[in-house]
Amino acid sequence: MIVFESERLIDWGDCDAAGIVFFPNFFAWVDGHFHQFTDSLGFDHRTLMRDYGLLGTPLKDTRCTFHAPASYGDRLTIASRVTKIGQSSLSSAYRFTRGDTLIAEAMETRVMAQQTETGIAKATIPDKIRALLEDRLSPD
Amino acid sequence: MIVFESERLIDWGDCDAAGIVFFPNFFAWVDGHFHQFTDSLGFDHRTLMRDYGLLGTPLKDTRCTFHAPASYGDRLTIASRVTKIGQSSLSSAYRFTRGDTLIAEAMETRVMAQQTETGIAKATIPDKIRALLEDRLSPD
Amino acid sequence: MIVFESERLIDWGDCDAAGIVFFPNFFAWVDGHFHQFTDSLGFDHRTLMRDYGLLGTPLKDTRCTFHAPASYGDRLTIASRVTKIGQSSLSSAYRFTRGDTLIAEAMETRVMAQQTETGIAKATIPDKIRALLEDRLSPD
Amino acid sequence: MIVFESERLIDWGDCDAAGIVFFPNFFAWVDGHFHQFTDSLGFDHRTLMRDYGLLGTPLKDTRCTFHAPASYGDRLTIASRVTKIGQSSLSSAYRFTRGDTLIAEAMETRVMAQQTETGIAKATIPDKIRALLEDRLSPD
Numbered sequence: 001m002i003v004f005e006s007e008r009l010i011d012w013g014d015c016d017a018a019g020i021v022f023f024p025n026f027f028a029w030v031d032g033h034f035h036q037f038t039d040s041l042g043f044d045h046r047t048l049m050r051d052y053g054l055l056g057t058p059l060k061d062t063r064c065t066f067h068a069p070a071s072y073g074d075r076l077t078i079a080s081r082v083t084k085i086g087q088s089s090l091s092s093a094y095r096f097t098r099g100d101t102l103i104a105e106a107m108e109t110r111v112m113a114q115q116t117e118t119g120i121a122k123a124t125i126p127d128k129i130r131a132l133l134e135d136r137l138s139p140d
Numbered sequence: 141m142i143v144f145e146s147e148r149l150i151d152w153g154d155c156d157a158a159g160i161v162f163f164p165n166f167f168a169w170v171d172g173h174f175h176q177f178t179d180s181l182g183f184d185h186r187t188l189m190r191d192y193g194l195l196g197t198p199l200k201d202t203r204c205t206f207h208a209p210a211s212y213g214d215r216l217t218i219a220s221r222v223t224k225i226g227q228s229s230l231s232s233a234y235r236f237t238r239g240d241t242l243i244a245e246a247m248e249t250r251v252m253a254q255q256t257e258t259g260i261a262k263a264t265i266p267d268k269i270r271a272l273l274e275d276r277l278s279p280d
Numbered sequence: 281m282i283v284f285e286s287e288r289l290i291d292w293g294d295c296d297a298a299g300i301v302f303f304p305n306f307f308a309w310v311d312g313h314f315h316q317f318t319d320s321l322g323f324d325h326r327t328l329m330r331d332y333g334l335l336g337t338p339l340k341d342t343r344c345t346f347h348a349p350a351s352y353g354d355r356l357t358i359a360s361r362v363t364k365i366g367q368s369s370l371s372s373a374y375r376f377t378r379g380d381t382l383i384a385e386a387m388e389t390r391v392m393a394q395q396t397e398t399g400i401a402k403a404t405i406p407d408k409i410r411a412l413l414e415d416r417l418s419p420d
Numbered sequence: 421m422i423v424f425e426s427e428r429l430i431d432w433g434d435c436d437a438a439g440i441v442f443f444p445n446f447f448a449w450v451d452g453h454f455h456q457f458t459d460s461l462g463f464d465h466r467t468l469m470r471d472y473g474l475l476g477t478p479l480k481d482t483r484c485t486f487h488a489p490a491s492y493g494d495r496l497t498i499a500s501r502v503t504k505i506g507q508s509s510l511s512s513a514y515r516f517t518r519g520d521t522l523i524a525e526a527m528e529t530r531v532m533a534q535q536t537e538t539g540i541a542k543a544t545i546p547d548k549i550r551a552l553l554e555d556r557l558s559p560d
Binding site for chain 3: 012013015016017018019022024071072
C-alpha cells in the first residue's frame with residue numbers, strides 16, 4: 001500500500017462538552033491532510049487555479065466511522081491512500097490512529113471542478129495531475 | 141414521513157477560498173439540528189447527564205453526499221427523520237435544501253454512551269427516551 | 281443609539297470540554313452578525329467585489345471582554361452599532377446578551393481592502409457604501 | 421524574554437472566501453498554543469480538574485491586531501510570553517510570524533475558574549501552578 005501520513009495534535013477547542021473530539025473536526029482534518037498530500041505531489045489549490053483554470057476539488061461524498069474516542073492532547077496519525085481515479089473524480093481512504101488504537105476511518109470522493117458562467121461544473125482531471133495521482137494509486 | 145425542520149443561514153466564515161461551504165460545516169449543522177430535535181422532544185444533553193447518568197450521543201458512523209454548492213447568505217432548510225432505533229443506537233437521515241434545490245443529504249448513527257471507570261461505553265437507551273424517539277420513527 | 285440586532289442559538293459543538301462556549305466562536309458570531317448587518321444595508325461581499333472591485337473587509341483589530349459564561353441551548357442577542365467611519369476603516373461595537381445578562385462585549389476595526397498586483401492593500405470606502413454606513417453611525 | 425514557541429500550518433479550511441485566514445482562527449490557535457504551553461510546564465486541563473478541582477482557564481479579555489494577511493500553506497510561528505500573574509488571573513502576549521513577516525499580535529487575560537453550586541467563579545491560582553508560571557514570567 002502506498003500511504004501518505006501526517007500528524008494532528010488535538011486541541012482543547014476541538015473537543016465538545018463531553019470531553020471528546022467534536023466529530024466534524026475529523027472531516028476538517030481529512031481535508032487538511034488531503035491538501036498536505038497534493039502539496040507533497042507538487043500541486044495545491046493555487047496551482048490548480050493558476051495553471052489549469054480549475055476551482056478546486058469539492059467533495060461529492062464522504063463518510064466516517066468512529067471506533068474509539070479521542071481527546072485533547074492526543075496526537076493522531078492520519079494515513080491515507082488514493083483508492084480510485086475516475087475521469088473527474090478522486091477517491092481516498094483515511095485511517096486515524098493513536099499509537100496502536102484505531103480511532104476513525106474515513107473515505108471520500110472529490111471531483112475536479114471548474115467555474116463556469118452558470119455555476120460550478122465538474123472538469124476532467126488534467127493529464128499531468130492524473131499522472132501524479134496514478135503514481136500513488138493504491139486500491140482496495 | 142415524520143420530519144423535524146430547522147433553518148441555517150450560511151455565514152461568510154463557513155465558506156472556503158473557493159467561495160463555497162467548507163464541507164465539515166454540514167456535519168456541524170447536522171449536529172446542531174440533532175440537538176434542536178432532541179430538545180424539541182424534551183431532552184437534551186443536560187437531561188441525559190443529570191437524569192440518566194449518560195454522557196451523550198457520540199457518533200458511530202456518518203455520511204454526507206453533496207448535490208449542489210451552497211454559499212454565504214444562503215438560507216438552508218434542514219429536514220431530518222429518525223430512521224432506526226436500536227438497543228443503544230439511533231439512526232437519522234437529513235436533507236439540506238435551498239428552496240427547491242437539494243444541496244446535501246446526510247445519514248448518521250449515534251450511540252447512547254456512558255462514562256465508565258475504564259472509558260466510554262455504549263448504554264441502553266432509557267425507556268422514556270426510547271418512547272419519545274419511537275413516536276418520531278420514520279423508516280425508509 | 282442606532283443598533284442592529286441578530287440572534288444566535290449556541291450549539292453543542294460551540295462549547296468546549298468545560299461545557300461553555302469556546303471563546304473564538306464569539307468572534308465568528310461577530311463576523312456573521314457584521315455580514316447580516318451590511319446585507320441589511322444592501323451590500324454584501326459579492327456587491328463589494330462585483331460592483332466596486334473590492335476584496336472585502338478584513339479585520340485590523342478586534343477585542344472581546346467576557347462577562348458571564350454561556351452554553352449550548354442559550355439563545356444570545358447580538359446588538360451592534362457603527363462607532364467610527366474612517367477613510368478606509370470602519371469600527372463597530374457589539375454586545376452579547378442572554379435575556380438581561382451581559383455575556384460579552386466586543387469591538388473591532390475593519391478596513392476596506394482591494395487585491396493589488398503585489399498583495400492586499402487598503403482602499404477608500406466607496407461613497408455609496410459610506411453614505412449607507414453614515415446613516416447608521418452611532419459613536420460613543 | 422522567556423518565550424514559548426509552537427508552529428501552525430494553515431489549512432485550506434482555515435481561510436475564507438477572500439482566500440485569507442478567517443480571523444477567529446487566530447484565537448483558536450492562541451488557545452491551542454496556550455494549552456501546549458501549560459502542557460510543557462507539566463499541567464493541563466485534566467491536571468487542573470483532577471488535582472486541584474478547577475474547571476479551567478476561561479478568557480476574561482482578549483485582543484488581536486492583524487498586520488499582514490496569511491493564507492493556506494503558510495507555516496506560522498507562534499511565540500508567547502506570560503506578561504502578568506494576578507491572584508487568579510494570567511495575562512499572556514502572542515506574536516504570529518511567517519518567516520520575518522509579522523502577521524498578528526494578540527494578548528489575553530484568563531482566570532483560573534472553579535465550578536460552584538451557583539455557577540462558575542474565579543479561583544486563586546494554586547501555589548504549585550503559580551510557581552511554574554512565575555518561572556516563565558516575562559513582563560513588558
